[in-house]
Amino acid sequence: xxxxxxxxxxxxxxxxxxxxxxxxxxxxxxxxxxxxxxxxxxxxxxxxxxxxxxxxxxxxxxxxxxxxxxxxxxxxxxxxxxxxxxxxxxxxxxxxxxxxxxxxxxxxxxxxxxxxxxxxxxxxxxxxxxxxxxxxxxxxxxxxxxxxxxxxxxxxxxxxxxxxxxxxxxxxxxxxxxxxxxxxxxxxxxxxxxxxxxxxxxxxxxxxxxxxxxxxxxxxxxxxxxxxxxxxxxxxxxxxxxxxxxxxxxxxxxxxxxxxxxxxxxxxxxxxxxxxxxxxxxxxxxxxxxxxxxxxxxxxxxxxxxxxxxxxxxxxxxxxxxxxxxxxxxxxxxxxxxxxxxxxxxxxxxxxxxxxxxxxxxxxxxxxxxxxxxxxxxxxxxxxxxxxxxxxxxxxxxxxxxxxxxxxxxxxxxxxxxxxxxxxxxxxxxxxxxxxxxxxxxxxxxxxxxxxxxxxxxxxxxxxxxxxxxxxxxxxxxxxxxxxxxxxxxxxxxxxxxxxxxxxxxxxxxxxxxxxxxxxxxxxxxxxxxxxxxxxxxxxxxxxxxxxxxxxxxxxxxxxxxxxxxxxxxxxxxxxxxxxxxxxxxxxxxxxxxxxxxxxxxxxxxxxxxxxxxxxxxxxxxxxxxxxxxxxxxxxxxxxxxxxxxxxxxxxxxxxxxxxxxxxxxxxxxxxxxxxxxxxxxxxxxxxx
Amino acid sequence: xxxxxxxxxxxxxxxxxxxxxxxxxxxxxxxxxxxxxxxxxxxxxxxxxxxxxxxxxxxxxxxxxxxxxxxxxxxxxxxxxxxxxxxxxxxxxxxxxxxxxxxxxxxxxxxxxxxxxxxxxxxxxxxxxxxxxxxxxxxxxxxxxx
Numbered sequence: 001x002x003x004x005x006x007x008x009x010x011x012x013x014x015x016x017x018x019x020x021x022x023x024x025x026x027x028x029x030x031x032x033x034x035x036x037x038x039x040x041x042x043x044x045x046x047x048x049x050x051x052x053x054x055x056x057x058x059x060x061x062x063x064x065x066x067x068x069x070x071x072x073x074x075x076x077x078x079x080x081x082x083x084x085x086x087x088x089x090x091x092x093x094x095x096x097x098x099x100x101x102x103x104x105x106x107x108x109x110x111x112x113x114x115x116x117x118x119x120x121x122x123x124x125x126x127x128x129x130x131x132x133x134x135x136x137x138x139x140x141x142x143x144x145x146x147x148x149x150x151x152x153x154x155x156x157x158x159x160x161x162x163x164x165x166x167x168x169x170x171x172x173x174x175x176x177x178x179x180x181x182x183x184x185x186x187x188x189x190x191x192x193x194x195x196x197x198x199x200x201x202x203x204x205x206x207x208x209x210x211x212x213x214x215x216x217x218x219x220x221x222x223x224x225x226x227x228x229x230x231x232x233x234x235x236x237x238x239x240x241x242x243x244x245x246x247x248x249x250x251x252x253x254x255x256x257x258x259x260x261x262x263x264x265x266x267x268x269x270x271x272x273x274x275x276x277x278x279x280x281x282x283x284x285x286x287x288x289x290x291x292x293x294x295x296x297x298x299x300x301x302x303x304x305x306x307x308x309x310x311x312x313x314x315x316x317x318x319x320x321x322x323x324x325x326x327x328x329x330x331x332x333x334x335x336x337x338x339x340x341x342x343x344x345x346x347x348x349x350x351x352x353x354x355x356x357x358x359x360x361x362x363x364x365x366x367x368x369x370x371x372x373x374x375x376x377x378x379x380x381x382x383x384x385x386x387x388x389x390x391x392x393x394x395x396x397x398x399x400x401x402x403x404x405x406x407x408x409x410x411x412x413x414x415x416x417x418x419x420x421x422x423x424x425x426x427x428x429x430x431x432x433x434x435x436x437x438x439x440x441x442x443x444x445x446x447x448x449x450x451x452x453x454x455x456x457x458x459x460x461x462x463x464x465x466x467x468x469x470x471x472x473x474x475x476x477x478x479x480x481x482x483x484x485x486x487x488x489x490x491x492x493x494x495x496x497x498x499x500x501x502x503x504x505x506x507x508x509x510x511x512x513x514x515x516x517x518x519x520x521x522x523x524x525x526x527x528x529x530x531x532x533x534x535x536x537x538x539x540x541x542x543x544x545x546x547x548x549x550x551x552x553x554x555x556x557x558x559x560x561x562x563x564x565x566x567x568x569x570x571x572x573x574x575x576x577x578x579x580x581x582x583x584x585x586x587x588x589x590x591x592x593x594x595x596x597x598x599x600x601x602x603x604x605x606x607x608x609x610x611x612x613x614x615x616x617x618x619x620x621x622x623x624x625x626x627x628x629x630x631x632x633x634x635x636x637x638x639x640x641x642x643x644x645x646x647x648x649x650x651x652x653x654x655x656x657x658x659x660x661x662x663x664x665x666x667x668x669x670x671x672x673x674x675x676x677x678x679x680x681x682x683x684x685x686x687x688x689x
Numbered sequence: 690x691x692x693x694x695x696x697x698x699x700x701x702x703x704x705x706x707x708x709x710x711x712x713x714x715x716x717x718x719x720x721x722x723x724x725x726x727x728x729x730x731x732x733x734x735x736x737x738x739x740x741x742x743x744x745x746x747x748x749x750x751x752x753x754x755x756x757x758x759x760x761x762x763x764x765x766x767x768x769x770x771x772x773x774x775x776x777x778x779x780x781x782x783x784x785x786x787x788x789x790x791x792x793x794x795x796x797x798x799x800x801x802x803x804x805x806x807x808x809x810x811x812x813x814x815x816x817x818x819x820x821x822x823x824x825x826x827x828x829x830x831x832x833x834x835x
Contacts, residue, residue: 161740161741164739164740165739165740167740168737168739168740169739408723408724408726409723455726455727456726456727457726495741495742496771496772497742497744498744498772498774498826499770499772500728500729500732500744500826500827500828501725501728501732501744503729504725504727504728504729506726506727507725510735510742511742512737512740512742516737516739516740517721517723517737518723518735518736518737518742518743519723519735520723520725520735
């Protein structure tokens with residue numbers, strides 16, 4: 001409330017200041033429509049705010065002025081000199097009262113009724129005006145709330161870059177002083193200079209920035225009201241990741257974000273009954289998160305609703321002539337989802353009052369693109385949608401971690417970093433699965449990749465001395481980045497990187513260390529993408545459950561949750577899995593009776609999991625179970641997750657199949673172990689049916 | 690239109706070339722270059738000009754010429770679309786006034802030169818190819834990875 005009040009005062013003062021010129025011009029020419037509109041907007045805004053804050057005097061004044069001006073705007077009345085004076089008197093009185101509220105002092109003790117009466121045009125003159133004007137300057141001088149000024153952004157940029165230059169010069173000076181043997185007498189003044197500069201730098205760099213929380217703070221309430229209205233239950237999770245955003249940018253992204261959130265609640269998340277029928281929790285999850293990278297802020301809006309029906313979108317797009325059937329065939333999932341941003345294509349069956357007919361996704365995307373941003377949509381039908389909004393920053397301070405690989409130093413935004421684990425640490429365990437390194441930290445298995453591998457830089461550090469930076473991507477995926485060293489935590493001023501380097505896909509910006517040397521800032525998602533660490537959107541509620549389970553500190557066993565070629569999800573105990581690998585299709589043989597074999601390491605191994613599916617492409621995913629000589633391979637379409645289950649909760653299904661079912665993500669999932677896989681092949685016939 | 694223009698004469702791999710001086714910010718001796726892994730071959734890395742980062746372009750590589758026996762450190766700094774680029778050259782000769790458009794080249798050049806050249810000029814010091822910094826920064830077209 002305090003903040004809102006301060007904002008109201010600041011806004012009113014800004015408007016009053018801007019208005020002073022308009023008032024004078026309007027006085028000179030009462031027929032000037034543009035001036036009239038500006039003044040009308042002011043009293044209208046004040047009136048709106050007063051209702052919220054309960055300032056009855058302000059409300060009465062602004063209401064009266066608004067009514068009179070509305071009459072003029074509607075042509076019901078002529079703006080004559082008397083009206084102008086009366087309105088000006090009211091504006092002056094508003095200024096006085098606002099100033100008094102801002103100072104926390106007494107409101108001026110005067111009667112507003114004559115001013116309001118003067119608006120009727122019955123009174124011939126507005127005697128209060130000069131008196132009020134005379135009293136305001138004195139009050140303004142002693143204002144207690146911080147006042148705001150407006151400055152051109154380039155001026156700020158110039159000041160900022162000047163301060164940065166100064167810091168570099170300071171460092172140079174420091175080196176030269178250090179080279180001198182003995183006392184130079186410069187140490188004390190130099191240290192003072194450094195301290196002042198550090199302080200100045202801190203202040204200057206904050207000038208343009210505002211925490212993104214100020215933008216996000218209104219969203220929970222908005223979602224609450226919206227879901228009430230729609231009869232839905234939605235839980236909002238906000239994670240602002242200490243991101244700071246350009247003040248200007250906040251205003252620009254607000255509308256697109258509001259629209260995307262409304263869409264997620266209105267069209268994404270289903271009514272409770274529908275959710276229950278789909279085997280989900282009644283309460284829908286909506287996660288709004290922000291991450292800051294070099295030149296971009298990434299805002300993710302993730303819901304666990306019904307997702308986007310890509311096929312239907314494509315169908316509609318083809319029907320509407322937006323693209324041809326041939327073009328439609330080559331679209332990838334993301335491109336299909338992006339069709340939702342085409343004008344006139346919305347999959348919602350009915351237009352609701354909430355998302356409305358007015359602004360569509362096409363406008364949202366256009367607005368984002370106008371500021372050089374982008375919108376990416378990932379969706380899994382039935383499981384949810386992830387909207388990712390990338391907006392640029394021309395200049396930003398990023399809390400960062402500087403890391404080293406070989407002789408090289410890189411920066412990564414700290415907001416992505418969840419934790420740092422030492423390879424030699426007690427609580428960490430590492431394993432090689434399917435050519436990929438996995439580490440286990442407190443029971444959670446995390447895929448890892450070496451930064452040296454990704455960037456083709458020679459690591460100068462023995463494997464067991466490496467550090468793993470655990471990185472949480474927007475959207476929730478976690479992976480480990482192995483590095484040689486962590487140098488420092490620091491606040492870095494990150495600037496855009498030249499397009500020719502941006503094109504590599506690994507960098508988002510450049511920054512400078514204290515010694516002036518430039519350092520590239522890594523594009524964490526680019527690195528993850530190149531390492532194949534970004535997976536499809538997953539069921540958020542499933543992750544939620546997992547996290548809760550972990551909090552309960554039960555003894556959990558790891559399992560690999562995978563999707564078979566029949567589309568069903570199954571799990572296999574991690575301990576039973578010997579290897580996860582890809583086999584060339586040529587190494588497979590499928591017989592007419594439904595059995596299949598694969599050639600692995602020069603031996604013929606029974607293969608299950610294919611069912612009647614004819615694999616396409618060059619390779620197929622399989623995992624191997626069983627002892628040497630009694631191995632079996634199981635083919636699957638994709639890995640869904642590395643998950644955990646409670647072994648004490650495993651039940652055996654009744655009836656002939658005798659499936660073992662584990663509770664994973666709140667759902668029963670068929671669970672394999674080595675014994676069931678190798679001893680009773682008949683199970684698969686059931687499973688694949 | 691073309692009054693008061695001048696060209697900076699430079700030398701790359703023993704040949705004289707020129708860059709329009711209006712986009713040149715300064716000529717610097719690079720003291721340290723931070724390599725950028727996975728960058729295109731003609732990009733030597735990043736260097737600092739006070740508090741700004743410059744992308745260092747190795748002109749020999751950008752022109753698809755053999756590397757110098759000893760890596761050069763003399764660079765012409767150009768300002769393009771709010772980014773600074775340091776174009777590493779072998780030598781900087783002089784600034785010559787020039788106020789006409791460069792002539793068309795009526796001969797086949799080596800592919801690297803042909804791509805980056807805007808045209809040829811006759812200067813008081815002799816003929817020179819006028820280079821387009823944009824093309825130098827772009828570098829050779831990416832060959833398909835084998």
